[in-house]
Each structure stands twice: as C-alpha cells, then as structure tokens.
Amino acid sequence: MALHGYSPKPQALDAVFAALADPTRRAILSRLATGEASVNELAAPFEMSQPAVSKHLKVLERAGLIERDIDKQRRPARLKAEPMAAAVSWLEEFRAFWSSSLDQLDGLLHELKQAEKKGADND
C-alpha cells in the first residue's frame, strides 16, 4: 500500500522522542496533564528560571506535544498530545480498514481474471 503525503517522517518522530527523553520535560507534561498552566506556574515547583522553562516549552511545542495561546498575556501551555492521539488512532483504524479491504479486492480481481481466462479457453 502506498500512502502519499502522510507517510511518517522519522525526523519528526525523533523530535517527539527527544522531547520526552528529558526528565524535566516529562515532569512539565505530567503537570499539564492536570490542566493548562503559565510559564510562572510551571517554573515554581522546579526552582527554575522562567527562561529555562520557556526553553523546555519550545522543545515540547516543536515536537507537537503541547500548544500555547498566542493572544493571552500569560500564554498558558496545554497538552496537545491526547486529542491528537485519539484522532490519529481513529485514522489508523480507518486506514487499516481500507488497506485490508483493498487486499481482499486484489485477491478478488485475481480470481475474476482467472475465471475470465478459463471462460475464454473453453470457448
């Protein structure tokens, strides 16, 4: 099966794994799993400077794991992974449905061709 335009890009997946490899970033995701938070709110428990937290947030944002409001002053970060994970897994099922169906179609076409050939030979 060839899938065009939306085949997995290994370098993007690398970005996800690299983002998850750091314990501070995992702790930030864990905090965001309970709800959105501003840089200030995120920095407090880690005893980290705001710029250091901002840097981690940029890595998570680039990997597509979180999103941030651009309009609001406090620019809260929120977890993006879960809704996307649900949508992706449904699309995966959709793709698997069609892919298996088209495998069956391949077999059926082969059968029909054989039958036509037999019919022609008997004529």
Next chain:
Amino acid sequence: MTEVPTYVLERVFDAPRALVWRTFTEPELLSRWYGPNVETIVHRLDVKPGGLWLNEMKWGGNSNYERVEYTEVEPPARLVWLHSVADADWNIATNPMMADWPRVLLTTVTLEEDDSGRTTMRLTWVPHEASAAELACFASALEGLDKGWGAGMALLEELLAELQADAV
C-alpha cells in the same frame, strides 16, 4: 489555514480498469471485498448521481451501517460519493467512536489503466460541508500521522497513562 485536509490512498491492481470498475459497482462483487473480517450486506446499490449504497457490516452480534450517496459516476474512470456512518434507519449519524470525526467524507475514486493492463486506483477523502470542529479533528489526525505518531502511538499512549498515574 485555507486548504481542506485531504487523505490519499493509492493502489495498483494487476487487472484491467473495466474489471476494477465492476468490483465497485456490482453488489455481489462489492460485498466480497469491502469490509475486512465482517459479513458485508449490500441492502441497496444504485450507482448513478443521487443514487444510494446502503451497506451493513455484521460481526458477532453487532452491525455497523453506512450510507453512501453517489454524486459523480463516469464509467470506468471516476466515481465520487458522500460517505457517512448511518443508524439502522439509514439516517446519517455521528461516528460513535469519534464525535468530531467528519460526518460526511467526500470520497473520490479515480482509475487509470497503463499499457500493460494494470490499473492505478487513487482514493481521496476530504471532509464535506464540515464544521470547524470536524475539520480540526480530521486535520489533527492527518498532522499526527504526518509526524509519525502512528508508529510511536503505543509508546506515547503508555507514556500518557504513566504521566496521568503520576499526576494523581
């Protein structure tokens, strides 16, 4: 974002185009390949603009219903239809698995035959008259697949479960 999210699937069949066309338009052939590991029952198949394909897929004690309305029929090259999940009375329904999944997907099938008698089939899906939420859901799924999340899915789900367990 002005571009409508589009999902594309391409397949080459070692069969002439006229034969592939028949498998999409004759009920006894369509029911033999459409739907893996289910019993496919074609309740109606009327392949003409405005015509309906009413399809039931049975497995175990369950049934899934789909309602398809054809909008363009150009034998043996092009078939366009509106694809929806349906209830048992064939009314268009919300996807029970994903509330924001587009209720109607505009599905286009094109068939091209090459010199050696092989047929390239191209299937595309785009959300039809979709709400902002439906467009966002479909775009998000495509974007996630694009990032390779399909491959890393199990790992990611595990991690999210772990994170949430930690957060409690």
